[in-house]
Amino acid sequence: MTEVRCPLCKTVPEHGRKWDYGERTTVQCAVCGFYTITGTAVSIAERQNISHKLSAYTRDNTERGVDVPEINSNNLSQLQTSLPDYGVGDKQLLYMRALERRSKFPGSLVQVTPGIDYPLAWASGEEEFLYLLRDLLSRRLVAVPEGGTKALREDVSFETLITPAGWEYLEKHRAVSAISDQVFVAMSFSPNLQAAWEDAIRPAIVESGYKPYRIDDEPHVDRIDSKIIAEIRNSGFLVADVTEQRPGVYFEAGFALGLGLKVFWCVRSDDLEHVHFDTRQYNHIVWETEADLKEKLFYFVTSVAGKRTAT
Numbered sequence: 001m002t003e004v005r006c007p008l009c010k011t012v013p014e015h016g017r018k019w020d021y022g023e024r025t026t027v028q029c030a031v032c033g034f035y036t037i038t039g040t041a042v043s044i045a046e047r048q049n050i051s052h053k054l055s056a057y058t059r060d061n062t063e064r065g066v067d068v069p070e071i072n073s074n075n076l077s078q079l080q081t082s083l084p085d086y087g088v089g090d091k092q093l094l095y096m097r098a099l100e101r102r103s104k105f106p107g108s109l110v111q112v113t114p115g116i117d118y119p120l121a122w123a124s125g126e127e128e129f130l131y132l133l134r135d136l137l138s139r140r141l142v143a144v145p146e147g148g149t150k151a152l153r154e155d156v157s158f159e160t161l162i163t164p165a166g167w168e169y170l171e172k173h174r175a176v177s178a179i180s181d182q183v184f185v186a187m188s189f190s191p192n193l194q195a196a197w198e199d200a201i202r203p204a205i206v207e208s209g210y211k212p213y214r215i216d217d218e219p220h221v222d223r224i225d226s227k228i229i230a231e232i233r234n235s236g237f238l239v240a241d242v243t244e245q246r247p248g249v250y251f252e253a254g255f256a257l258g259l260g261l262k263v264f265w266c267v268r269s270d271d272l273e274h275v276h277f278d279t280r281q282y283n284h285i286v287w288e289t290e291a292d293l294k295e296k297l298f299y300f301v302t303s304v305a306g307k308r309t310a311t
Helices: 037-049 049-065 075-080 088-101 114-121 126-136 165-170 191-205 225-232 247-258 270-276 290-304
Strands: 015-019 026-031 032-040 110-112 158-162 182-186 210-215 238-239 263-268 285-286
Touching: 015 110, 026 037, 032 037, 032 049, 037 049, 037 075, 037 263, 037 290, 049 114, 088 114, 088 126, 088 158, 088 165, 114 126, 114 191, 158 165, 182 225, 182 247, 182 270, 191 210, 191 238, 191 270, 191 290, 247 263, 263 270, 270 285
Parallel strands: 182 210, 182 238, 238 263, 263 285
Antiparallel strands: 015 026, 026 032, 110 158
């Protein structure tokens, strides 16, 4: 029987299965988690050198209990644009959050295997992962009680824990998703506003260097309210277009404000008089046309949040 290897990390997964004449593969991989991918998508990912980013994406979703949509040639290009290019500090924060999820209580030890756990830090491999971890050790955010730094080898499992300074670091970064280039977009899904999304809001955010996310823009099987809350938490700021006065838009904007996130308020000029009394004190981007909205939103985002460039 031929061994089924993980299409992303190339290790032998715990479970692998192929169907559809070998075009699709679904695996349960210790490194990459549980996912399904087509052969065409694998070839594209290898050519574009994004397999390690897909591995981090699938592992992160698996760790958080989120189902991963099938990765195929139809959605890979959109997925690729949404995969972050994290810097060193961002990757370390992501790994600290992974350690936090795995810690049963403050002071508890967490098993670490570099050859398996490197996607938790969105690292390209074990070598980069150990570099990130050694720096966390030097900053006293984590500790390796048994063996110290001698235990930090690619082929050795060891135990680590979050230090008191590490818990303070996590608490400091808890309220605002400082590492995220995702922008949550809250707006009516009415066909009347589809052009505002397609021709104005989405391109303005992309041209500002951020990744727009709208809740109906990807398939998922999560409870819709849980998914909204999770994705707002995962975002750097929120764009709320209150045109048509949907209660859900106000809820999502209010939740973001409660987290300390910036909210960019927008409304079409013919609906300005209907803006809710409780939010009228906020400066709104009042727009006439999609071109007008795109120009104004781009200006506000780059002026307030800054224009982000790939790292």
